[in-house]
Amino acid sequence: MKIPIEISARHMHLSKEDFEKLFGKNQTLNSIKNLSQPGEFASDKVVEIINKSKKIEDVRILGPFRKNSQVEISMTDAYNLKLSPFPQIKVSGDVANTANILVRNKNNSIKAPCIIARRHLHASAKEAKKLKLKNNQNISIKIGGIREVTFHNIIVRVSEDFKLALHLDTDEGNAAGIAGKTFGELARKG
Template sequence: MSKQIPVGISARHVHVTREHLDILFGEGYQLTVKKDLSQPGQYAANEQVDIVTEKGTFKNVRILGPERKQTQVEIALTDALKLGVNPPVRDSGDLKGSVGVTVIGPKGQVKIEEGVIVACRHIHMTPADAAEFGVKDKEIVKVCVGGDRGLIFDNVLVRVNDNFKLELHLDTDEGNAAKVSTGSTVAIVK
């Protein structure tokens, strides 16, 4: 049996810039850590915002830290239906030409013209992990999920960095389709 990869399910969330954090929460405001995430240096903040379009709203969407160079909203496709938007499936940070929303905080609001994506499923791994699995950064692989709703996820992006911890990231739609949750394990298939 091939080496197993732990799964992390990612619910809708927001990454914010310093400038937008000042507008949403007040000048000089600092995010506070609710809990550390599996990837080193990443955390779920206590702070939440509302995501609004003409067709729908999600209240109390968690901000993930630390701050980013561009504000980014990551949602699942079912979330997109409720908001009435059609975001592209992209790697985190690839926001050019994506759709926008209004982000509302306790002190103000920001209308972003682009920044809403459905994150492509991806595996975080270190260079040592990549060598063990025989893959490289930016490679596209397939992942096998076992169990009563077992399936094969195609088009899974491999992301390699010394600071990563081995984990497959799926959104809530993908996790529900395969009946997997954070802590489940999967395998790369070639």
């Protein structure tokens, strides 16, 4: 079974409370583009993330709101921001014991946990069953092409709300030479 590969650029998830701190209670999180995972979208709101004199502008807010806010960046972003302590590689949503970064828009700022998202495979229960995969299982996926690579330590995330897709960050996508629509294949089940 071919597995669609998607590259996830730096972005931020916000709780409703933090959204209101940054943008105000009268503002709304409006979709400008639906993402591949059902119900998820890129919003019309952006922020900048700051570490001392280093910053990255136009970090897109993704919706819908989450229980906890978090910033997701690549290792390259972390190096460019000169972050110390260096962000941990974690499953999205796991913000326990995570260092914060300053997040700012035109008028307000907050501190939010900052992680490098662990590569992961989204799958519905039906897709996971077809591939003989279980939630939280570690797998490997091979991506062919001129820069053929096999990614290991991919965590499987199963939910009825998910659609089959491997999510890599921009560093991983660039290393594999991914441009445009790309597919991989299951190489190993852990």
